[in-house]
Amino acid sequence: MTAERIDGKSIAADLRDKIAVEAKKLIDETKIVPGIAVVIVGEDPASKVYVASKGKAAKECNFHSVQHTLPEDTPEADLLVLIEKLNTDDAIHGILVQLPLPNHINESKVLNLIRPDKDVDGFHPINVGLLTAGERDKALVPCTPAGSLILAKRVLGNLSGKNAVVIGRSNIVGKPMAALLLAESCTVTIAHSRTKDLPEVVRGADIVVAAVGRPQMVKGDWIKEGACVIDVGINRIDAPERGEGKTRLVGDVDYDSAVERAGSITPVPGGVGPMTIALLMANTLTAARRAAGLSDLDFAALLAEVEAA
Ligand SMILES: NC(=O)C1=CN([C@@H]2O[C@H](COP(=O)(O)OP(=O)(O)OC[C@H]3O[C@@H](n4cnc5c(N)ncnc54)[C@H](OP(=O)(O)O)[C@@H]3O)[C@@H](O)[C@H]2O)C=CC1
Numbered sequence: 001m002t003a004e005r006i007d008g009k010s011i012a013a014d015l016r017d018k019i020a021v022e023a024k025k026l027i028d029e030t031k032i033v034p035g036i037a038v039v040i041v042g043e044d045p046a047s048k049v050y051v052a053s054k055g056k057a058a059k060e061c062n063f064h065s066v067q068h069t070l071p072e073d074t075p076e077a078d079l080l081v082l083i084e085k086l087n088t089d090d091a092i093h094g095i096l097v098q099l100p101l102p103n104h105i106n107e108s109k110v111l112n113l114i115r116p117d118k119d120v121d122g123f124h125p126i127n128v129g130l131l132t133a134g135e136r137d138k139a140l141v142p143c144t145p146a147g148s149l150i151l152a153k154r155v156l157g158n159l160s161g162k163n164a165v166v167i168g169r170s171n172i173v174g175k176p177m178a179a180l181l182l183a184e185s186c187t188v189t190i191a192h193s194r195t196k197d198l199p200e201v202v203r204g205a206d207i208v209v210a211a212v213g214r215p216q217m218v219k220g221d222w223i224k225e226g227a228c229v230i231d232v233g234i235n236r237i238d239a240p241e242r243g244e245g246k247t248r249l250v251g252d253v254d255y256d257s258a259v260e261r262a263g264s265i266t267p268v269p270g271g272v273g274p275m276t277i278a279l280l281m282a283n284t285l286t287a288a289r290r291a292a293g294l295s296d297l298d299f300a301a302l303l304a305e306v307e308a309a
């Protein structure tokens, strides 16, 4: 079997178009312009790329967007002061602090200070709690898992009763991904670095979500025939075949072997990554609408309209 390639890049573009239209409506009707603040501490080159694409997407979506770039040696207290300021800034509905933070800054102290209703990353304990307590409708849900779920549902439809294996248990990806799949009534296994015989665990999966950070670790012969493979990994590796000193991006899945077994698979780049950015915009619009006392939009339904058109 050769897998269907799930085109996250194009689905994310459709979603951004829908968000831009909805943002325009909100602006016309309420004068509220969705506003996002992205905070980055230090000069990590990969982080700078992501932050730039977030700014670009925000513009495309008609949002107000600000970026705060702080030096690597910024004292923790200064960062906390900035967050307090953004918390009370009425023009800002979403706050994202790019991770990882430098070692001298206590990450949870920073994330826990972000007002839960502006926490568009969904990392605050209130949002984590709502998601795991089965109240995802009231939460802001982490962008990468939310985007991954949209991709899986687009190819599989109803996920009820499917065996899902999530590889990775981080707070950013693995754990919220597992919570979302559980809420869809999947039978969920969370694998990690201590898991015994990972290939055998993965062989039982109808849905595999790889969020490990190890280039091309998941091999084709681990994949059950016809499974849906969502590759969250973003790894930059050397690509001498492209010329001296060149690099390229690969996922946590060995695409070339997995594509021969899977039913559907996300590529890297062009899979989950662009969905993460689109869902960040979706969360910001949701936060702005809630601030205006409006109901949440169903972004999956908005996307289905594109598909039907
Ligand atoms: N596409 C996107 O939008 C995003 C992509 N990413 C990418 O996703 C990947 C994961 O990110 P993140 O969750 O932040 O990473 P973390 O490093 O926080 O977590 C990695 C997880 O993988 C597990 N792991 C490590 N080695 C193995 C192994 N050999 N076998 C099984 N499990 C293993 C770890 O287990 P243990 O807990 O036991 O240590 C850990 O739970 C990275 O490539 C990252 O770049 C991340 C965020 C967004």
Ligand SMILES: Nc1nc(=O)c2c([nH]1)NC[C@@H]1CN(c3ccc(C(=O)N[C@@H](CCC(=O)O)C(=O)O)cc3)C=[N+]21
Pocket (backbone or CB within 6 Å): 049, 050, 053, 096, 097, 098, 099, 100, 121, 143, 144, 234, 249, 268, 269, 270, 271, 272, 273, 274, 276, 277
């Ligand atoms: N607070 C916080 N929230 C995050 O969501 C967050 C974070 N910190 N820190 C880093 C990770 C990583 N991440 C990505 C987002 C988009 C792409 C993306 O768009 N990737 C493109 C390729 C980009 C390129 O060419 O480098 C793609 O996969 O097609 C990748 C990775 C968000 N993260």
